[in-house]
Amino acid sequence: MNPLEELLRRVPALLMARRNLSRNRIRSGLAILGIIIGVLAIASLGMFGTTLRTGADQQLGDIGNEISISPNLQEGVEELTDRDVDEIRRAVSDGSVVPIRSDSVLVSRGDQQTVTTIYGMENPGAIYEASDGRVPDRLRQGALVGSGTAELLDIEPGNTIAVDGRTYRVSAVLAEQQGISLVNPNSAVVLPMEDVNGTGYSQVVVSAESGQAANESAVSIREELNEREERVTVFELQSITSGIDQFFGILNTFLIGIGSISLVVAGVSILNVMLMSTIERRQEIGVLRAVGVQRGDIIRMILAEAGLLGTAGGVVGALVALGAGVALNSFVLNDPMATFQPINFFYVVLAVGFGIGTSILSGLYPAWKAANERPVEALRN
Amino acid sequence: MSHIIELQNVWKRYETGGEVVEALKDVDFHTDPGEFVSVMGPSGSGKSTMLNVLGLLDTPTEGTVLLDDRDVTDLSDREMTARRKEFIGFIFQSFHLIPTLSALENVEVPTLFGDDPAARERATTLLERVGLGDRLDHRPDQLSGGQKQRVAIARALINEPRILLADEPTGNLDQETGRSVLDLFDEIRREDDVAIVAVTHDPQLSDYTDRTVELVDGRIQ
Ligand SMILES: Nc1ncnc2c1ncn2[C@@H]1O[C@H](COP(=O)(O)OP(=O)(O)OP(=O)(O)O)[C@@H](O)[C@H]1O
Numbered sequence: 170m171n172p173l174e175e176l177l178r179r180v181p182a183l184l185m186a187r188r189n190l191s192r193n194r195i196r197s198g199l200a201i202l203g204i205i206i207g208v209l210a211i212a213s214l215g216m217f218g219t220t221l222r223t224g225a226d227q228q229l230g231d232i233g234n235e236i237s238i239s240p241n242l243q244e245g246v247e248e249l250t251d252r253d254v255d256e257i258r259r260a261v262s263d264g265s266v267v268p269i270r271s272d273s274v275l276v277s278r279g280d281q282q283t284v285t286t287i288y289g290m291e292n293p294g295a296i297y298e299a300s301d302g303r304v305p306d307r308l309r310q311g312a313l314v315g316s317g318t319a320e321l322l323d324i325e326p327g328n329t330i331a332v333d334g335r336t337y338r339v340s341a342v343l344a345e346q347q348g349i350s351l352v353n354p355n356s357a358v359v360l361p362m363e364d365v366n367g368t369g370y371s372q373v374v375v376s377a378e379s380g381q382a383a384n385e386s387a388v389s390i391r392e393e394l395n396e397r398e399e400r401v402t403v404f405e406l407q408s409i410t411s412g413i414d415q416f417f418g419i420l421n422t423f424l425i426g427i428g429s430i431s432l433v434v435a436g437v438s439i440l441n442v443m444l445m446s447t448i449e450r451r452q453e454i455g456v457l458r459a460v461g462v463q464r465g466d467i468i469r470m471i472l473a474e475a476g477l478l479g480t481a482g483g484v485v486g487a488l489v490a491l492g493a494g495v496a497l498n499s500f501v502l503n504d505p506m507a508t509f510q511p512i513n514f515f516y517v518v519l520a521v522g523f524g525i526g527t528s529i530l531s532g533l534y535p536a537w538k539a540a541n542e543r544p545v546e547a548l549r550n
Numbered sequence: 551m552s553h554i555i556e557l558q559n560v561w562k563r564y565e566t567g568g569e570v571v572e573a574l575k576d577v578d579f580h581t582d583p584g585e586f587v588s589v590m591g592p593s594g595s596g597k598s599t600m601l602n603v604l605g606l607l608d609t610p611t612e613g614t615v616l617l618d619d620r621d622v623t624d625l626s627d628r629e630m631t632a633r634r635k636e637f638i639g640f641i642f643q644s645f646h647l648i649p650t651l652s653a654l655e656n657v658e659v660p661t662l663f664g665d666d667p668a669a670r671e672r673a674t675t676l677l678e679r680v681g682l683g684d685r686l687d688h689r690p691d692q693l694s695g696g697q698k699q700r701v702a703i704a705r706a707l708i709n710e711p712r713i714l715l716a717d718e719p720t721g722n723l724d725q726e727t728g729r730s731v732l733d734l735f736d737e738i739r740r741e742d743d744v745a746i747v748a749v750t751h752d753p754q755l756s757d758y759t760d761r762t763v764e765l766v767d768g769r770i771q
């Protein structure tokens with residue numbers, strides 16, 4: 170005897186249920202199809218949401234890891250001092266601190282010239298990458314040119330430019346920053362700190378390892394520097410990214426809600442199928458009751474039928490949904506394996522659970538109705 | 551007392567749309583192990599109603615039902631079901647086999663929901679005894695009327711009942727097949743000491759029965 174038959178013999182409700190379902194294959198098949206569609210809708214809409222969020226995260230990059238500290242002009246603080254920077258360094262446990270001094274000056278190459286922002290930075294490598302040339306860890310000499318300025322003045326690494334009358338060799342053209350950025354270098358020139366006029370700093374950028382680390386740094390910086398007076402304002406891009414995350418959370422719930430509606434429809438179709446099949450089998454159920462089968466066993470038998478419909482629909486629906494997820498992710502993200510992440514398995518399990526739950530719930534009324542029919546009534550011809 | 555089942559002053563009334571139908575009127579009835587009783591009477595005289603009360607499928611409006619000397623009139627549905635399983639085998643006029651199950655599985659049905667590992671063996675033996683040893687895996691639609699009736703008889707016997715209740719057991723069979731079913735009944739009550747109560751219009755039954763009860767208009771004559 171094979172294991173399936175062995176199981177069916179052990180659980181007579183399952184045996185009877187399976188036989189009953191095979192009686193009208195088309196009807197059972199259609200009921201299963203309803204569940205497949207419902208499960209597919211929930212699981213694939215959930216995964217669709219994940220894909221959207223992953224795509225958006227890729228676009229945003231890791232700006233959530235950066236915070237910006239600027240002097241609080243309303244309190245009369247014009248610029249940040251070396252003491253402030255030291256305090257910030259102490260408050261930040263892991264991550265690089267980049268003080269920035271800025272000014273606006275005339276930049277020229279050959280006979281072309283333009284007024285741009287210049288940033289003085291000691292360690293621009295912590296926040297910028299080069300598209301051409303190399304960004305040194307410590308900037309002691311030479312200039313880094315933003316992509317916009319480079320294009321305007323036709324600059325390449327190795328060229329010589331004049332900034333505010335002094336000449337610099339260009340060591341790199343910076344990669345164009347897309348989207349949101351705390352210190353946008355695109356139409357600026359970055360110079361060594363001491364070459365920019367002034368003693369204080371207009372801004373300090375902290376680049377941390379993760380959004381959470383950035384947030385922790387922001388909290389301790391506020392504690393340290395704003396203890397006596399509101400000396401600085403701390404701006405976290407994380408507040409934007411967490412807002413975006415929240416939006417996608419709502420979007421996902423909404424999508425899954427839409428999917429659930431189709432599952433409710435599938436539940437109604439199972440209710441219909443089970444009701445019809447119990448009415449058709451009224452006499453048979455009467456015979457079962459007459460020969461000594463208890464009410465509870467009748468209920469179990471009919472719930473097993475509904476459960477089998479739900480399980481079959483759930484399993485097929487889950488497989489189809491995973492297939493759809495792979496297709497979607499290879500198309501949108503170019504990464505089919507992005508389907509197999511924990512959150513997506515959660516959606517699939519959720520959908521299958523909903524599918525089986527809906528089926529069993531829909532079987533309750535027909536089961537109760539069949540079990541409570543008096544066998545004398547059912548057997549009357 | 552050795553009566554296996556007994557009805558004392560049983561009344562059964564049906565109320566339909568304000569009108570009261572008295573299907574059984576003060577019926578006293580009993581049967582002993584190994585006895586074969588036929589119940590006869592015109593249509594609508596209450597024969598099926600009496601059989602249902604005897605089989606614990608229906609409860610009397612008034613009166614008492616004793617099964618194996620115990621009062622079973624007011625038992626719960628659960629207990630009634632358990633007593634039916636233990637004491638009573640049913641044979642229906644239209645067989646009422648389950649179409650999706652094989653002959654063997656149909657015979658096993660009364661044992662299915664319960665732990666009974668020997669059931670399959672008993673079912674096989676019973677089917678061999680009713681002459682269907684070579685039809686174990688046939689489904690009802692692959693069997694003739696007489697064969698179906700014999701599967702139904704085997705099903706009624708699977709739990710070794712003390713009483714066999716049959717409503718028109720030969721009603722759907724030709725005379726010869728009917729006779730072979732009646733021979734089987736005769737063998738069962740002799741060998742297994744089972745009491746048989748059969749409702750019938752079939753006069754050839756009287757060749758087999760110990761006595762005949764005549765119901766007219768709900769009263770035993
Ligand atoms: N559920 C019911 N509701 C109302 N009246 C009923 C019900 N069941 C039976 N009766 C009535 O009780 C009477 C006896 O019915 P019963 O079925 O016992 O007759 P019977 O002797 O078996 O008849 P037949 O030989 O035609 O099968 C009939 O008048 C019938 O109309």
Ligand SMILES: [Mg+2]
Pocket residue numbers: 597598599
């Ligand atoms: Mg009748």
